[in-house]
Amino acid sequence: MKETSKKGKSWFYRWFLNNQATVFLINVLIVFLIIFLFSKIGFVFDPLWQILGITMPPVILALVLYYLINPLINVLERKFHVNRIISITFIFIIIAALLVWGIMSLIPFVQSQIDSLIKNWPNYWDYLNKSLQKMFADPKMSGVRERLVEANTNLSKSVSKSMNDILPQTFNNIGSAVGIVTNVVMILLTAPFILLFMLKDDKKFKQSVLKFVPDRVKKSTGEMLSEISQSLSSYITGQLTVAFWVAVMFFVGYLIIGQRYALILGIVAGILNLIPYVGSTLALLPSLVIAAFIAPAMVLKVLIVFAVEQTIETRVISPIIVGNKMQMHPVTTILVLLVSAGMYGLVGMIAGIPIFAILKIICTRIFRWFKRNSNWYSAEEAEQEAETVTTAADTPVEDKTEAQNDPEKLDPSQKNHK
Numbered sequence: 001m002k003e004t005s006k007k008g009k010s011w012f013y014r015w016f017l018n019n020q021a022t023v024f025l026i027n028v029l030i031v032f033l034i035i036f037l038f039s040k041i042g043f044v045f046d047p048l049w050q051i052l053g054i055t056m057p058p059v060i061l062a063l064v065l066y067y068l069i070n071p072l073i074n075v076l077e078r079k080f081h082v083n084r085i086i087s088i089t090f091i092f093i094i095i096a097a098l099l100v101w102g103i104m105s106l107i108p109f110v111q112s113q114i115d116s117l118i119k120n121w122p123n124y125w126d127y128l129n130k131s132l133q134k135m136f137a138d139p140k141m142s143g144v145r146e147r148l149v150e151a152n153t154n155l156s157k158s159v160s161k162s163m164n165d166i167l168p169q170t171f172n173n174i175g176s177a178v179g180i181v182t183n184v185v186m187i188l189l190t191a192p193f194i195l196l197f198m199l200k201d202d203k204k205f206k207q208s209v210l211k212f213v214p215d216r217v218k219k220s221t222g223e224m225l226s227e228i229s230q231s232l233s234s235y236i237t238g239q240l241t242v243a244f245w246v247a248v249m250f251f252v253g254y255l256i257i258g259q260r261y262a263l264i265l266g267i268v269a270g271i272l273n274l275i276p277y278v279g280s281t282l283a284l285l286p287s288l289v290i291a292a293f294i295a296p297a298m299v300l301k302v303l304i305v306f307a308v309e310q311t312i313e314t315r316v317i318s319p320i321i322v323g324n325k326m327q328m329h330p331v332t333t334i335l336v337l338l339v340s341a342g343m344y345g346l347v348g349m350i351a352g353i354p355i356f357a358i359l360k361i362i363c364t365r366i367f368r369w370f371k372r373n374s375n376w377y378s379a380e381e382a383e384q385e386a387e388t389v390t391t392a393a394d395t396p397v398e399d400k401t402e403a404q405n406d407p408e409k410l411d412p413s414q415k416n417h418k
Contacts, residue, residue: 057187058186058187058190058194059191059194060351061191062192062198063198064236064240065195066195066199066202067232067233067236067237068237068240069091069195070198070199070202070233071233072091073087073088073091073199076090084199084200088196088199088200092192092196110263110264113263114264116261124289124292124293127292127293206225206226209225210225220365220369224361227361228358228361228362231354231358231361232354232357232358234322235322236354238321239274240274241321242273242317242318242322243271243274244270245313245317246269246273246280246309246313246317247269247270248266249309249312250262250265250266250269250305250309251263251266251267253305253308253309254266254287254302254305256305257298257301257302257304257305258298259290259294259298259301260290260294261290265283265290269283269284274350275337275346276333276353277333277334277337280306280309280313284306288302288303328356328360333353337349337353339352340352340355340356
């Protein structure tokens with residue numbers, strides 16, 4: 001009967017529609033068509049992007065703080081049986097005390113260093129320019145000098161042309177500055193309240209999302225959400241911990257060699273270290289400019305501090321704290337940084353890696369489902385994929401409620417407590 005039904009089909013169906021490559025190309029074409037249509041009606045989503053632009057910054061800040069604080073609260077709740085609300089209140093009081101201490105003690109010192117750096121930066125820059133002029137005075141550098149003079153002339157023309165538009169734009173710039181300050185204040189005031197509810201209802205979030213998911217994919221969706229949460233937690237806590245130790249190492253190293261503005265340069269190095277691979281190198285540039293103004297020997301000392309810091313970071317700190325939890329090849333990481341930096345600048349360089357990791361988890365899950373349910377792969381490959389998914393599903397990250405429902409999963413202290 002099957003042979004008869006196949007013979008009854010036209011050649012167009014048998015050789016074109018019933019072809020896996022054709023079906024794949026049609027699906028790709030449909031995806032690109034959908035993207036093209038969305039690009040043409042993008043203005044429809046402008047209100048949505050504006051709403052997200054307003055609401056996402058405090059949510060992202062609260063999410064980062066959540067992944068930093070939640071492990072400590074879980075320890076207090078599970079190991080020491082402290083009520084979760086009491087644990088959250090205790091942590092918030094400690095954070096508030098640390099902020100008050102930082103404002104009272106560290107900020108005046110940091111502000112004095114910043115004021116001194118701003119005051120002396122023109123001298124550092126002039127010294128650097130004079131050194132470059134001496135270098136380019138060499139006849140061997142005549143070609144490079146002519147190109148720099150031409151570039152400087154073009155830059156001067158463009159600056160003089162744009163100066164005519166500065167006065168009309170002054171009030172707009174003032175308004176923009178006031179708007180930026182207002183947004184920052186609102187973010188700092190809103191984020192703690194969002195963080196409070198994230199910490200209080202962290203177990204309910206996953207359940208609330210799964211209510212809207214069909215039953216047949218509820219288990220896999222829950223596993224995917226757990227994997228995304230674990231990946232984000234590992235990345236955020238790991239990167240911030242490494243950034244802290246990088247700031248400490250640069251600060252101590254600069255103090256030892258007598259580099260000026262050691263605290264400011266250390267803080268800048270820690271912040272820029274959130275950018276993988278290139279952050280510490282970017283933080284080295286202002287330190288080299290300041291060291292060049294002091295003495296040539298100071299430049300060598302700064303380079304030695306940088307070499308020691310990089311050795312300790314790459315050989316000791318990063319492998320222990322971060323490792324390869326994101327499971328990304330270095331080439332992939334660099335490409336993601338280039339694309340995200342080109343699209344969204346510094347914010348893109350910092351947020352590009354975790355966003356790519358989330359997309360990677362989602363796409364991997366979709367591909368695994370397609371591999372198990374399509375006819376494009378052999379039975380052996382589909383079976384191996386099913387075993388992989390089953391193994392991953394058998395070892396999930398268990399929460400407290402699941403452990404309490406099964407007495408065998410409780411440790412002796414919890415059994416006695418129960």
